[in-house]
Amino acid sequence: MEVAAPAAVDSALRPTLKTLNSQPSTFNHFMSIIGVGIDIVECLRIAQMIERHGELFITRVYTDAEIEYCTARKAATQHYAGRWAAKEAVLKAIGTGWRRGIGWRDIEICNNRAGAPTVKLRGGAKDVMDRAGIQRMHVTISHCRSYAVAYVVAEGVGK
Numbered sequence: 001m002e003v004a005a006p007a008a009v010d011s012a013l014r015p016t017l018k019t020l021n022s023q024p025s026t027f028n029h030f031m032s033i034i035g036v037g038i039d040i041v042e043c044l045r046i047a048q049m050i051e052r053h054g055e056l057f058i059t060r061v062y063t064d065a066e067i068e069y070c071t072a073r074k075a076a077t078q079h080y081a082g083r084w085a086a087k088e089a090v091l092k093a094i095g096t097g098w099r100r101g102i103g104w105r106d107i108e109i110c111n112n113r114a115g116a117p118t119v120k121l122r123g124g125a126k127d128v129m130d131r132a133g134i135q136r137m138h139v140t141i142s143h144c145r146s147y148a149v150a151y152v153v154a155e156g157v158g159k
């Protein structure tokens with residue numbers, strides 16, 4: 001898509017637009033929101049599943065990095081619950097919900113150095129993301145003793 005300079009655009013900006021228009025076509029697509037997802041979970045529910053199924057539940061749902069992150073924290077259950085909510089919110093944002101070929105561990109929530117959560121997809125979840133034209137996912141998480149919530153925005157050029 002060619003970005004035309006409106007008449008009012010300062011002549012100083014014209015070289016910038018010219019450079020943008022000379023890039024390969026993917027650079028000319030502005031990313032847009034393709035999907036959003038939200039989820040809320042009771043921390044008690046996660047605590048009960050951990051109590052009932054222990055290691056089996058944890059290793060089926062969470063990646064090694066997620067387990068390491070949560071177990072290093074005082075209120076581990078809240079962090080597990082936050083990740084559960086984030087994984088469900090990702091599924092809503094990519095538009096499929098749970099389906100064959102997507103596993104819990106295909107969706108990984110990591111935290112950057114400042115503590116902000118990030119989403120990494122692999123396997124079946126990554127395939128769905130690619131097919132939908134999603135290029136970036138943004139996630140935010142909050143939790144207290146009772147509940148954990150997560151909200152996800154999927155961004156891309158769409159298909």
Ligand SMILES: CC(C)(COP(=O)(O)OP(=O)(O)OC[C@H]1O[C@@H](n2cnc3c(N)ncnc32)[C@H](O)[C@@H]1OP(=O)(O)O)[C@@H](O)C(=O)NCCC(=O)NCCS
Nearest residue numbers: 078079080082083111113114115116117140141142143144
């Ligand atoms: C972000 C912050 C305001 C959250 O405050 P809060 O009300 O106590 O906690 P909430 O339950 O609402 O949110 C916790 C979630 O915030 C997210 N978060 C933490 N730091 C964040 C940041 N810098 N940017 C965006 N999100 C952040 C995390 O996902 C966290 O949950 P998780 O640890 O399970 O992944 C607070 O933790 C903060 O100021 N953090 C940044 C600096 C800091 O203290 N870092 C500690 C590591 S050095």
